Amino acid sequence: MKLSLLFGQIKYRMLLITLIVITMSLTIGFTIIIQFVTDIMLKENEKSTVEGFSKVETSIELLLSNTLAFSLSVQNMESVQEFIHNNELGEIEKVQGKKELIIQLDKMLASYDFMKAAIIFKHDGAIGGSSYHRTFFSNNRYHPFYSTKEYTEAIHNPGKIVWATQFPKVYFSQSAAKGALQSSDIFIAGIRSIEKKRNSKNFGDVLLVSLKESVLRQYYGQLSEEHSEIVMLDEQGRLFSGTNLDRFGEVPYYFDDIDKSTQLGSFEVSSNHERNQVVYYRLKTTGWWIIKTMPVSFYQQNVSIIKPIMILVAIGVAILIVVLYSIGLMIVTKPLNALLKVIRKVGKGDLMQKTNRNTGVYEIDVIGSAFNDMLDNIHSLMENSKMMEREKHKLELVALQNQIKPHFFYNTIVSIRWMATLSGADNVADALIVLIKLLRPVFSSQQFLWTVKEELQFIENYLHLMELRFGNQVEHVVEYGDAGHIEQVQSNRIPRFSLQPIIENCFEHAFIQNQQLFIRIALITDGDILTIAVSDDGAGMDPLLADDYNSKFSREIMASDEEGLSETHIGLINVNKRVKLAAGNESGLAIESTEGRGTRVIVKINHKKVQESVDHTKSR
The missing domain is CATH 3.30.565.10 (Histidine kinase-like ATPase, C-terminal domain)
Incomplete structure (x- = not known):
């Protein structure tokens, strides 16, 4: 039996349709299950990440508190106070004061191993400080730091520490940066005004203390997984901590999608044709953001492990359904074949045929009854068809007659126009030409x-x-x-x-x-x-x-x-x-x-x- 004839029969066609429906249903079902499991994994990742970020926030809050204590200790150091008031000293005393300042700052930095540097900016442009035996001394009232909003905010808010994350070390060092930006090159700075012991009035002297970026990374680094990335951003979305510092100071592509009215949450975003999950958490004290990104495909790969099992189950279910469906088709198609024989005889002109109305299959009985009624009404339908043909012929004649009227009207006006021309009435002839132009759109379209x-x-x-x-x-x-x-x-x-x-x-x-x-x-x-x-x-x-x-x-x-x-x-x-x-x-x-x-x-x-x-x- 030819393949086209085989699938031309309804039982084989229905069997094929059933297989297609089963395959599509199982495919859609498995896709939904995989997506559902992936969504669960994404939500679990968000939950665990947010919990981890909350613990990191506690550690960072403690770190910032210790940084505040460090800044107070540095402010109260005798060498710091002497450096602030060294305008009253001689040159030799100033040099000795700077040496003493470096020694005491290095001791403090050694005691607070999470701190990187401490630098004093005097209102007159004198700058002095240390960062592990790397000194910062200059006299430059036009140093760009004096024009920053952080400096202005610090001197106008005595006792408050202002945080700044976008200062690389080269910003304060006199030597140029070498090679790619390293963790040690980043200043995560706290800035506060210095209270003078000899004169309580503040003239614009500030103290800048810097955290080690690597310390922050140690806190949240334990939450990192394979294929994931965790970074810290400031309030404006600029990156200041992370594994890839080449993007230092840049705003990540996903920052605009963060709901700034919430403290935490997650969303999905595409980058380079890859879908990523972004989990974010905002620190209450500083407004900094901790953000973790993870490719969604990572979760989908984990879910794909169950695909072979799902395929085996699908094959087994499909075989069982096909067997049961084939038995049902044999029961249904037997009366259908009988109905088909009657239809073929009617097709050859034998209108006296009748179908069996009691086959035991309700739907086929309904079809057979309708078929018998159709045979009874064929003659009346044929008469109605002949009547409709006659009416259609009449309408066509009317339409042709209506088409003649505008042509008759145009031809009549054209004849009058020629009569006017022959009589020398050119104005009348011209008017008739214009009239024809006026009437043409009236009759030509409805x-x-x-x-x-x-x-x-x-x-x-x-x-x-x-x-x-x-x-x-x-x-x-x-x-x-x-x-x-x-x-x-x-x-x-x-x-x-x-x-x-x-x-x-x-x-x-x-x-x-x-x-x-x-x-x-x-x-x-x-x-x-x-x-x-x-x-x-x-x-x-x-x-x-x-x-x-x-x-x-x-x-x-x-x-x-x-x-x-x-x-x-x-x-x-x-x-x-x-x-x-x-x-x-x-x-x-x-x-x-x-x-x-x-x-x-x-x-x-x-x-x-x-x-x-x-x-x-x-x-x-």
């Missing part, structure tokens, strides 16, 4: 909308006809608010014949015999709104009448608005209705008029809503 360009072409033909009638008494101009976007304005869709009744009113009510009439058509777009203003310098109208029109224009569509109006004024109401139907109730007409000075009719159309209605009609 669409509700067309473009602004098509509307203006129609108006040009109408005005040409009026100019033939009134001669040089009529002038008109079309203006665009933005000459650079004329094509864009002309491409907007509006209701057909929106401007013709307005132009017609200019001749019916504004035109004064033997006087010049100037008509201006101005178009401008502002966002979604297309504004078309038609103005004339004719007779104008009564302001009360203009207000009455505007009242009718501003209301929602109402049939009563046309009562008591002349035919031309009904045309304005009709235009207003069609504009609102096409562009919404915020669109429509408005009239501005002054008796004896002219009238201005403003048409506002939300062209975006018009285009949306066109797109919706096309998609149906």
